[in-house]
Amino acid sequence: MIPIARPMIETEEKEAVLAVLDSGMLAQGEWVASFEKAFAKYIGVKHAVAASSGTAALHLAMLAHGIGPGDEVITSPFTFIATANAVLYTGARPVFVDIEPDTFDIDPNQVEESITQRTKAILPVHLFGHPVEMDAIMEIAERHGLTVIEDAAQAHGAEYHGQKVGSFGTGVFSFYPTKNMTTGEGGMLTTDDDFLAGKLRLLRDHGMPRRYVHEVLGYNFRMTNIAAAIGLAQLSKLDGFNSARIGNATYLTERIHKVITPTVRPGVKHVFHQYTVRVPSGRDDAVEKLREAGVGVGIYYPIPIHQQSLYRGLGYHERFPAAEQAASEVLSLPVHPALTQEDLNRIVEVVEAL
Numbered sequence: 645m646i647p648i649a650r651p652m653i654e655t656e657e658k659e660a661v662l663a664v665l666d667s668g669m670l671a672q673g674e675w676v677a678s679f680e681k682a683f684a685k686y687i688g689v690k691h692a693v694a695a696s697s698g699t700a701a702l703h704l705a706m707l708a709h710g711i712g713p714g715d716e717v718i719t720s721p722f723t724f725i726a727t728a729n730a731v732l733y734t735g736a737r738p739v740f741v742d743i744e745p746d747t748f749d750i751d752p753n754q755v756e757e758s759i760t761q762r763t764k765a766i767l768p769v770h771l772f773g774h775p776v777e778m779d780a781i782m783e784i785a786e787r788h789g790l791t792v793i794e795d796a797a798q799a800h801g802a803e804y805h806g807q808k809v810g811s812f813g814t815g816v817f818s819f820y821p822t823k824n825m826t827t828g829e830g831g832m833l834t835t836d837d838d839f840l841a842g843k844l845r846l847l848r849d850h851g852m853p854r855r856y857v858h859e860v861l862g863y864n865f866r867m868t869n870i871a872a873a874i875g876l877a878q879l880s881k882l883d884g885f886n887s888a889r890i891g892n893a894t895y896l897t898e899r900i901h902k903v904i905t906p907t908v909r910p911g912v913k914h915v916f917h918q919y920t921v922r923v924p925s926g927r928d929d930a931v932e933k934l935r936e937a938g939v940g941v942g943i944y945y946p947i948p949i950h951q952q953s954l955y956r957g958l959g960y961h962e963r964f965p966a967a968e969q970a971a972s973e974v975l976s977l978p979v980h981p982a983l984t985q986e987d988l989n990r991i992v993e994v995v996e997a998l
């Protein structure tokens with residue numbers, strides 16, 4: 645089976661982990677600080693704050709921006725559940741806006757009509773590694789005095805008009821093993837704002853500016869040195885991983901005609917966390933055939949968030965036709981850097997025989 649995802653763990657990661665184990669300093673420490681510094685430099689921002697997961701990082705972003713009960717946060721219904729759940733954790737309410745059918749990203753043209761007196765933030769998701777139309781999002785946010793928190797959990801190194809995602813608003817990244825780079829579990833926040841970075845650090849570690857002095861209700865959302873050591877090794881290879889993903893995607897798109905291949909908007913660097921195609925009819929049969937032929941397939945995502953039972957129970961009854969159609973038509977093919985030329989040819993062969 646050609647797997648849908650495979651982390652690239654090599655000698656550098658193994659040696660880095662051993663060095664941490666030998667040091668005896670396993671929890672958050674020097675390695676985390678070095679990883680934060682390197683990640684901030686890579687994204688092109690002043691501060692990066694590491695967290696225990698992408699979900700924890702999203703939660704910290706909400707808290708540090710003061711989002712809470714009575715507030716609304718505008719986001720996409722077609723994303724991983726953590727995006728919207730992070731809003732719920734704070735007592736605020738996610739407000740969904742439908743997606744662009746071609747990129748699967750939130751449609752900026754529908755954002756403004758969803759803004760109310762309660763709206764605090766816009767939470768765009770650079771889904772599958774394709775950057776959201778950030779000029780439009782930033783312009784709307786500025787006009788209405790809203791915070792922008794970018795869910796860049798699938799878009800490490802992606803660029804919009806030459807600028808890395810995660811540097812427009814407050815950036816949130818995930819290092820789960822299937823992502824473009826991994827730390828096992830882990831997350832990162834990026835910002836140019838000194839005050840916000842301080843707040844994030846405080847909230848991440850029990851609201852504790854100095855040992856056993858607690859100023860606010862904080863959490864333990866810290867990253868371990870073990871994870872950070874893996875992250876440092878992975879970060880140095882990220883551009884190579886992304887180039888391999890882009891090369892694989894280009895190869896597939898040039899040869900696949902049976903299904904609708906991914907769109908890449910002019911002016912963006914799409915880093916292909918997923919290579920997501922549309923099968924307008926018979927998607928589920930296609931998935932079965934692909935798997936039988938040894939091609940790993942993922943469906944991201946089969947149920948849009950507003951139709952999950954958790955959200956139905958919270959009173960979400962609105963419809964989002966583009967998100968619902970995408971959920972019934974998409975499938976993702978392997979595009980990760982571990983694919984061989986033989987794998988790529990096999991994927992093309994099986995898809996074209998559907």
Ligand SMILES: *Cc1c(COP(=O)(O)O)cnc(C)c1O
Pocket residue numbers: 697698699700723724726727769795797798817818819820829830831
């Ligand atoms: C992976 C992911 C997250 C959550 O990250 P974890 O590290 O798994 O907690 C959030 N949003 C999106 C879009 C993701 O893909």
